[in-house]
Amino acid sequence: MNDAATLLPEDEARARVLALATPLSAEWLALDDALGRTLAEDVLAQRTLPPWDNSAMDGYAVRADDLAGSLPVRLPVLETVYAGGTPRQEVRPGTCVRIMTGAPLPVGADAVVMRERVRPVPDGGADQVDILEAVESGQHVRPRGEDAKEGTLLLARGTPLGIPELGLLWAQGILSAPVPRAPRVAILSTGDELCRADEPPRGRIVDTNAPSLALAVRRAGGHPSLLGIAQDTRDSVGEFLSRAHGFDVVLTSAGVSVGERDYVKEVLAAIGVQQHLWRVAIKPGKPLVVGKRGSTLFFGLPGNPTSSLVTFELFVRPALRRLLGHTDVDPSRVPGRLDGRLSKPPGLAHFVRVTAAWKDGNLWARPLATQTSGVLRSAATATHLLHFAREASSLSHGDPVELLPLSWGA
Structure with missing residues (x-):
């Protein structure tokens, strides 16, 4: 049955996610460690700079x-x-x-x-x-005071701390700054078929989701912790999720669709997680569940490796950035042109993995040869996601397209 009409559009789903995320409590960091963070408070200038013409x-x-x-x-x-x-x-x-x-x-x-x-x-x-x-x-x-005047606003709350901003603080004799603390993120994989990379497979497959998501969390500014691999039973999923107390965000992979042994959604409800969305009108990544218990955000990500990375990029990374105090959190989008042809049935927005390169003043996006979400090769070498709109059914060579730069690449 085609149920695309009942699924949440991608932008509405992200809006719901971001409504659940607020900046975390502040910590003071030495400026050397604050690069890429945001200010949790306004900072006033303590010195007039330059002090003279x-x-x-x-x-x-x-x-x-x-x-x-x-x-x-x-x-x-x-x-x-x-x-x-x-x-x-x-x-x-x-x-x-x-x-x-x-x-x-x-x-x-x-x-x-x-x-x-x-x-x-x-x-x-x-x-x-x-x-x-x-x-x-x-x-x-x-002129005197061109850079800063004592007692005036130097940097506002929420300002991302790049190198020039840190330079402004150093020039004031400020050596540390208040920033929202880094989110603590627990990561759980589920599936009887999975093993760790350091284990002999013995008929199983190596879990790449957890370590890949941990790297994505770290790159987004969070502190990841791996909980392990739960078996496909209610008790095992529940026992592993019981270890997630005290985290700001919990990520699970697999077990959120409608399969006979997909228990994550059911267990989340049983432990008091209020569900705020389930299933989004996108491919890959449709079976996404997001909920909250207390101040902890829960993301039930799809199990296919590329699906988990795409949903992280579209929903988890923006939430982590919001927790870190950023205001500009939606995935960046840049214009480009399609190098090739694409077609699909209308109903789901496709996020096509592409490699993009500049030529003759345009960013040309070539789709990867495989778009299968179950294999990582469909994400390796990709530089952008091409947004193939929900209502569209075809794109021709040279058509203007919207590209989302990826954070997971080299």
Whole structure:
């Protein structure tokens, strides 16, 4: 039976997920460890930077009015001021000071002429120069407080801490910052057919979901913990899930569809997890269940390896970013063009694994040869997911497409 019409659209499902996620409590981290996190509080500037007007160029500090007439203008040089030094003389009308980048602007000067626009006076030594170019007041000057003014907002709550933002904090003498703590994420695989990679298979297959999801969690900023592999029984699934107390997020893989031994959804309900969605109108990844108990988010991901990675990318990663205090959490989308042809029945949005490369000013996306969700080869080498819309049935070569850059690649 075609039940696509009763399934949740991808964007609505993600909106429900994000409504369940709020930033976690704050911890203080040294700035060296805070890269990529977000601020949990507003930060006010403690210092005015720069603390004085200073030169943006190597050149000569002048009074702009002295250069308003015909050029060149010959001026005596009173002194040289280096970065880290202090001017000793005032620039009076008809004088100038040689100055280096970053040095404080002398009293009386209001502009800097670049060194390249100044000519030494023959036989005048270093005491006189000819100024070849007029400047306006403030030209080539970095004004006091341009970067920050004491007591004003430096960085707002929720600001992602990249390298420039951390530089702003260091410049203020701030060595640590409050950030939402990293989510603790428990990961459970289910299935009688599974074994760990360090075990002899003996007719089983190696569980790649748990270690792959753990890497994805770590890359998203969380702290993963592997719970193990539960057997396909209610008791085993329940016993393993009982170990998930104290985590912020719990991820399970497999056991969430309608199979005879798919017990995860049933066990989650039995332990008090309130279900907020089940099954999304996407391929791969339709049998997704999301719920909450207390402050803990539960994601029942599909068991097929590629399906678990795709649903992580579309739903879990945005939730982890929200827990980390980010506001821009939806998967990024970039325009591209299809290199090939695609067709499907309408009803489900397909997220096609593609490799994308720039050519002639466009990002061309070529679908991988296999899209089977049960094998990891259908995800290996992919750089983007191509969003093949729910209502669409065909795409032709060169058609504009929407691409989602993947976080799981190299």
